[in-house]
Amino acid sequence: MTLSEDYTAALARGLTGALDTDYYLLLDQLTDVERAVRDTVRGFVNDQVLPVINGYWERAEFPHELLPALAKLNIIGSTIEGYGCPGMSRLAAGLATMEMSRGDGSMNTFIGVQSNLAMGTINMLGSEAQKQRWLPRMAGLDLIGAFALTEPEHGSDSAHLETSARRTGDQWVLTGRKRWIGNASFADVVIIWARDEADGNVKAFVMEKNDDGAHPAGYRTELITGKIGKRAILQPDIEFTGLRIPEQNRLPGAESFRDASRVLASTRGGASWESLGHALAAYEAALTYAKVRTQFGKPIASYQLVQNKLANMLAELTAIQLICFRMAALQEAGTWTGTMASIAKMHTAQKARWICSEARDILGGNGLLLDFHVARHLTDMEVVHTYEGTDSIQSLLIGRAATGISAFA
DSSP states (O other), X not given: OOOOHHHHHHHHHHTTSOOOOOXXXXXXXXXXXHHHHHHHHHHHIIIIITTTHHHHHHHTOOOGGGHHXXXXXXXXXXXXXXXXXXXXXXXXXXXHHHHHHHHOHHHHHHHIIIXXXXXXXHHHHSOHHHHHHHHHXXXXXXXXXXXXXXXXXXXXXXXXXXXXXXXXXXXXXXXXXXXXXTTTTTOSEEEEEEEETTTOOEEEEEEEXXXXXXXXXXXEEEEOOOOSSOTTSOOEEEEEXXXXXXXXXXXXXXXXXXXXXHHHHHHTTHHHHHHHHHHHHHHHHHHHHHHHOEEXXXXXXXXXXXXXXHHHHHHXXXXXXXXXXXXXHHHHXXXXXXXXXXXXXXXXXXXXXXXXXXXXXXXXXXXXXXXGSHHHHHHHHHHHHHTTSOHHHHHHHHHHHHHSOOOOO
8 A cells, every 4th residue: 555645744744642651540649740851852752753753863953943933842860959950750740751762862872971971960069169160051051052972992991081181270171082972063061981190080160162162172073873773872082182171170078090980870770761761652652553543454463462462561671660760769869779770771771772663664665755754763772772881781780790700801
């Protein structure tokens, strides 16, 4: 059957509609505030993101035009309290991530870098004066942040970073390289992790744009191109060549790599909520499509093979929901551990990736087209599957906890 252009467009729009997937009644536990956060972000995604994101994604451009409306949602800063931040519960923050990812992974990554990594580092490791200086303007998206930790030769073993910092009077001189640094090509403030040449400890520095809006001398970015996923988030390589940062921009709470790990631990779980968002979008699209796409005279949803796929997708989706909601409760109680985070990341990313793949299969050839949205979620999940620790790394962390034996080389 060949779909007409009008029918194809109408069907593609319909694939983005939210369906009832809460078979275990998890949403019954939401407070009015948490439900309002979910609905607000969902409205922004439906009205602002989905109508334009495919074009930006295909062109590999960031949708700067969406930032004024995004700022008005009052979700930037996530769980941070004060400084103009919303101080959301862990569950509300997770729901915001889920809904944004249900629309687009690139937009979610932008927010994650801004709220959790850049602002989270300043909130956790900065002085009171530094928090007052940067956080309110970052919460309003008047300042865009980036978080520069990963290096070309150091991803999973980021503790061995090579970027160096040497103090000269009241300034620090940074030399080195970073890779995959979201927002860094246009960010106003960049958190840079570097090793102090004097004591060998890893420290954090905040680089700011000059008064003229340009990045300072010694800071050069080059966009990474040719990505198959997360194409609308700009992630450049960075090179520091004698970059000078004043001592007043060093974060005093960052004294070793353990402090970088503290920041990363506080953000763990975001990838699971994002996986849930992609899985939701893919499942909803597949179910909607299966009900209206006819082959051999009947909707394909009436065939046993398709129903088997949908049933298994829903079961795995429900498992991801249960993990995410339980995770939020454990984080709120302060009992969330690294092993829990590894189990959550490994399982949710694996299963969301599979759900997106099954959805693409149900859509057949149309599943390859951006118009039908599933292809974007599928390839974005390839990215999520890799960052915050690959399956291999997560499995070794879980295995070490279970056996008491480290299998790291």
